[in-house]
Amino acid sequence: MLNTKSSSPERKRKRDQEKMGEKKEKESLKLLGCWSTHETFKITLALHAKAISHEYIDEDLLGEKSDLLLKMNPVNQTVPVLIHNETPLLDSLVILEYIDDTWTQTPKFLPDDPLKKARLRFWGRFIGNELLGSMHPLALTTGVEQEKALQKYYAKLQTVEDGVKNLFEGGKPLIDDNNLSLLDIQIWSVLGSYKSFEEGLGGLKLLDPLKFPFIHSWISAINELDAAKKAMPDHSAMVSFLKYYVELMRAKLASS
Numbered sequence: 001m002l003n004t005k006s007s008s009p010e011r012k013r014k015r016d017q018e019k020m021g022e023k024k025e026k027e028s029l030k031l032l033g034c035w036s037t038h039e040t041f042k043i044t045l046a047l048h049a050k051a052i053s054h055e056y057i058d059e060d061l062l063g064e065k066s067d068l069l070l071k072m073n074p075v076n077q078t079v080p081v082l083i084h085n086e087t088p089l090l091d092s093l094v095i096l097e098y099i100d101d102t103w104t105q106t107p108k109f110l111p112d113d114p115l116k117k118a119r120l121r122f123w124g125r126f127i128g129n130e131l132l133g134s135m136h137p138l139a140l141t142t143g144v145e146q147e148k149a150l151q152k153y154y155a156k157l158q159t160v161e162d163g164v165k166n167l168f169e170g171g172k173p174l175i176d177d178n179n180l181s182l183l184d185i186q187i188w189s190v191l192g193s194y195k196s197f198e199e200g201l202g203g204l205k206l207l208d209p210l211k212f213p214f215i216h217s218w219i220s221a222i223n224e225l226d227a228a229k230k231a232m233p234d235h236s237a238m239v240s241f242l243k244y245y246v247e248l249m250r251a252k253l254a255s256s
Contacts, residue, residue, distance in 0.1 A: 027084070027085055028083070028084070028085050028086065029052065029053070029054040029055070029082070029083070029084055029085075030054060030055045030056075030057060030082070030083040031043055031044070031047065031054055031055070031056050031057065031080060031081070031082055031083075032057050032059055032066075032068065032069055032072065032073075032079050032080060032081040032082075032083065033056060033057070033058060033059065033079045033080045034058060034059050034060070034061045034079050035058050035233055035237075036233060036238065036241050036242075036245075037061070037079065037080075038128075038132060038189045038190055039079065039080050039092045039189070040079055040080050041188070041189040041192065041193070041231060041233070042092055042096065042185045042186065042188070042189035043080045043082065043092060043095055043096070043099075044056070044230075044231040045180075045185055045188060045189070045192075045227055045228060045231040046095075046096055046099050046100075046109065046185055047099065048226075048227035048228075048230045048231050049107055049177075049180050049185075049225070049227040050099065050103050050105055050106075050107070051105075052099070052103055059079050061078065061079065062248075065077055069081065072088040073088060073090055075090065076090075080092055080095060082095045082098070082099070084098075084102070092128075092189075093121075093124065093125070093128070093182075096109055096182055096185065097109070097110065097182075100182075106177075106178045106179075107177070107178055107179055107180040107181075108181075109180070109181055109182040109185065110181065110182055111181075116167075119167060120167070120181060120182055120183045121182070123160070123163065123164050123167065123183055123186075124182050124183050124186040126159075126160070126163075127160060127183070127186045127187055127190055128186050128189075128190070130156050130159075131153075131156045131157065131160055131190055132190050134149075134152050134153040134155075134156040135153055135190070135197075135206075137149035137152075137153075138150060138153060138201055138204060139201060139242075139245065139246045139249060139250075140246075140249055140250060140253060142250070146204075150204060153206075154211075157207075157212055157215065158212070160187070160215060161212050161214050161215050164183065164214075165214055167183070171214075172217075173217075173218050173221060175218075175221040175222055175224075175225065176225070177225065177226070177227075180222070180225070180227070184218075184222055187215065187218060187219065187222075188219065188222045188223075188228060191206070191207055191215065191219050192219060192222065192223060192228060192231075192232060193232060193233060193235075193238055194206045194207045194219065195235065196233070196235050196238035196239050196242065197238075197242060199239045199242075200238065200239045200240075200241070200242025200243055200246070201242065201246065202246075207219065
C-alpha cells in the first residue's frame with residue numbers, strides 16, 4: 001500500500017516556501033535590474049531558486065535612468081537594487097546574503113560553518129571581480145589585442161577550474177533544487193549564458209568543455225534547474241544586444 005503521508009525533501013521544500021510566502025505576503029519586494037547584466041542575473045536566479053514573489057522593474061542603463069532608481073540608489077545610480085518594504089539594498093553580494101538571511105527556506109546560499117563560508121565568499125568575489133573583469137576587454141578589442149585579452153581570460157578561468165574543485169565533495173558539484181550556493185550563483189551569473197556571449201562576440205570560445213571540463217559540467221548542471229531556466233535571458237535578444245553593445249563601445253573608443 002502506498003504511504004500517502006510520506007514526506008519527500010521536495011515536498012518539505014515546497015511547504016517551507018509556502019509558509020515563508022504566507023508570512024511575507026503583506027510585504028513589498030521589488031527588484032530594480034537590467035535584463036542584460038550579470039549582476040541582475042544572480043539576483044533573479046536567487047529569487048527564483050527560493051520561490052520568492054517579487055516585482056521586477058527593468059532599467060535602461062544605456063538610456064535615461066528612472067526617478068525610482070535615482071531615489072533608491074543615489075550612491076552609484078546603478079542596478080541591482082532590492083527594495084524590501086521601501087528600504088533599498090545595494091551591491092549584489094550583499095543582496096544575496098540578505099535574501100538568504102531573510103528567506104530561510106532552501107536552498108541555503110551559504111553554509112553555517114565559518115571556514116566553508118569564508119572560502120565560498122573568497123571564490124565568489126574572485127569570480128565576480130577577476131573572472132568577469134577579464135571578459136570585458138573581449139568586447140572592446142579586435143585582432144591581436146583581442147587574442148591577448150582572450151588568453152588572460154583563459155588564465156583566470158583556469159584558476160577557477162583548479163581552485164574550486166576541492167570545495168565540493170568528490171570534486172563534483174551537487175546541484176539541485178535544494179542545493180544552490182552563493183558560489184553556484186556567481187559562476188552562473190558570469191557563464192550561464194555563455195553560448196549567447198560566444199555568438200554575440202563573433203564566435204569567441206568562452207567555455208570549451210575539453211579545456212575546462214569541471215566548469216562546463218558545473219554550468220550545465222545549474223542550467224538544468226527550473227530556477228535557472230526562468231532567470232535565463234532570451235538567447236536571441238541577448239545576442240542582438242551584445243552585437244549592438246560591442247559596436248557601440250568600439251565606436252566610442254575609436255572616436256575618443
